[in-house]
Amino acid sequence: MSSPTETKPRWERRKDARPQELLAAALEQFVERGYAATRLEDVARRAGVSKGTLYLYFENKEELFKAVVRDSIVLPIGEAEHTISGYDGDSGALLRVILMSWWDQIGATKLAGISKLMMAESGNFPDLARFYNEEVIARGNGLITRVLERGMDSGEFRRLDTALMTPILTAPVLMLEMWTHSQVSCAMSQIAPAAYMDAYIDFAVRGLAAAAA
Amino acid sequence: MSSPTETKPRWERRKDARPQELLAAALEQFVERGYAATRLEDVARRAGVSKGTLYLYFENKEELFKAVVRDSIVLPIGEAEHTISGYDGDSGALLRVILMSWWDQIGATKLAGISKLMMAESGNFPDLARFYNEEVIARGNGLITRVLERGMDSGEFRRLDTALMTPILTAPVLMLEMWTHSQVSCAMSQIAPAAYMDAYIDFAVRGLAAAAA
Amino acid sequence: MSSPTETKPRWERRKDARPQELLAAALEQFVERGYAATRLEDVARRAGVSKGTLYLYFENKEELFKAVVRDSIVLPIGEAEHTISGYDGDSGALLRVILMSWWDQIGATKLAGISKLMMAESGNFPDLARFYNEEVIARGNGLITRVLERGMDSGEFRRLDTALMTPILTAPVLMLEMWTHSQVSCAMSQIAPAAYMDAYIDFAVRGLAAAAA
Amino acid sequence: MSSPTETKPRWERRKDARPQELLAAALEQFVERGYAATRLEDVARRAGVSKGTLYLYFENKEELFKAVVRDSIVLPIGEAEHTISGYDGDSGALLRVILMSWWDQIGATKLAGISKLMMAESGNFPDLARFYNEEVIARGNGLITRVLERGMDSGEFRRLDTALMTPILTAPVLMLEMWTHSQVSCAMSQIAPAAYMDAYIDFAVRGLAAAAA
DNA sequence: AATGAATGAGGTTTCATTCAT
């Protein structure tokens, strides 16, 4: 009846821009409310589309969430991996660089809310847990482990069990992420994350340091 | 098939035992599923009663949850406060005592799940957040702050900003609690909490220590 | 095992007083909340007994309600019937006497709430409706009808269809009862029932009067 | 058994027609069962939709009820107000016009059930009471008051206290509404409302009339 | 491609009635 070239689209946006807009809206909503408490209707409204449209792009709520994580957390990890392999200075400084860039690119952004959310809700959504462990946790831990080994090899750090020290070292950053995105601990709301990070890294490097020269 | 004498009653009266049974069942369910995802019907079934019975003992879901927290988390905090004021040895050792008894009485038990849950869901339940901050967080932080001040006063610890160091010091214990009760971070499942705690406390005391004598 | 005379009752009250106490409590509760909205637990508390005790005296909620009506509304009607047959003066005055004693003994008391309640809820409880029509409405209407006939026979009142005029004449009194027990019509709360009744009876007698001499 | 072409859709979109259909169904259900006893599921079934659909159009039960009242009772009142201000004849006739059109448009329809319901249940639902008093009772009473004042000003009616006479005059019509929609008073079922109204209006006008010329 | 009306299972809470004590 009408040739494809002359169809005037009834809707403005191109198919290609949509997914990103939806993912951005979903990220914000998931971070604000958590996974279970996020209503797809709110995601849709936030993206300026209708509820039905979400289902054109994502099979269901779970797939939408996975897409959000894939889209936003994998890249920074890759960059950090690159930083480590090319780094030249001492390992305390490298640890600082890694932790600070983690903070800057994830912790200080909306993405930090994902950590909180996964920690809390993964128990109710085993598929999400598996997915997150494989694509995020394992690689993130790998970064820290490598820095520790580097420092121990160079004699800067004491010999330590990296399997233990890796989570211990990440904990304060993870907690800062969570506190920043949680109503718990009002006290935290008055603490500057930068000061916290500085104090923590100083503390950590001292804790790791080989016996004083 | 059954003689009249062995007909079992449709229910039993257990007025005195019930509240504890319900609280125990509720704790398990809240810890397993989170606050919002816990269905009161499941709590009831777990306690072997009907849905309606819950409402004889607790006004609603929120009050049930508060009762669980009050019943199980406030006491250990009180004891720890007592320990500190009577303690005689050095502050590094006191820090160890406090953190280890926290771990033993809360972190290593089901109660640790409450921390995780509050961190995640407090944003959606402002009343619970307020309650938890006042009755748990504030007092818990107070414990650590007091130990830090004690150590600084005695010259064992460096002069530090306690407002910053208190959350930093609690973070690895909180994270251990969460990891233990979360599907996230499979790696943790292979780490012995005791080893983690030992490694962490050692690390922390070094990080706090005044410049070597 | 023990002779009847020496049993010391575990409970204070005698069996005989109970029903009246329960009926009084039930009347108040029914009048305050309506039939469906009345919770038997509240009736019990009001009477100072337990919920279970109600069921020792009344089969269920409906039987309790019927007992309340029987116990409280039948007697005044009987008295009014007696007043009419013995009355000597003019019929306008008799109408005044009947309506005023209705008001004094029922309208101005808690019992008025029963009228309101039956009017509204009888549709949902057909058994109650049948019961009330037979034992209350039919006899009450009979009173008015007889006064009208008396006045028409004596020439005081115009010839009127008593089947029509009986409900018309009772309507303002019924409405006053209802208004007094209802949140509807704030205006009424500022009107003195006595003034309303005076104004109404005056108005009614004029409306009924045979053409002026 | 059925050809593919005749499969009937699981539902139909009726955005425009729906609100009226829902209001109509709700009115019938409210009138039949009362406010509290009306289950939204029944309203939905009556309108041929699911429970959830109701909530697309009305926020909750209370708003649904208010919408029913606004949709059906406010308009006739507005029209009656208009009639009064433009009326030219004598006030007895005007009173007849007002009362009869009240009867025709409300009393004789399902809407009369609303009066009954509000009278009975307003005590349990203070918000509804406030709403109804403001939007219905106040304006309805205003109509009658204005007719009375008009008749007194012109010398047709005696000088009377309108605050008293307004409710007295409306009472028989309200009662007729209620009787018509109530199981109480079987007798009424055999009375023609039209005859009742005629008899009443005649009676009322005589009761109001100034002393014979 | 896009919409948003429609669904219905599932959650919290209430309360008449039963029955072990």
Add this chain to the structure above:
DNA sequence: AATGAATGAAACCTCATTCAT
């Protein structure tokens, strides 16, 4: 005779998902 703990069938309301338009 009296209690009150226990039950379980509703009731209102929410929201992921479907599908007619």
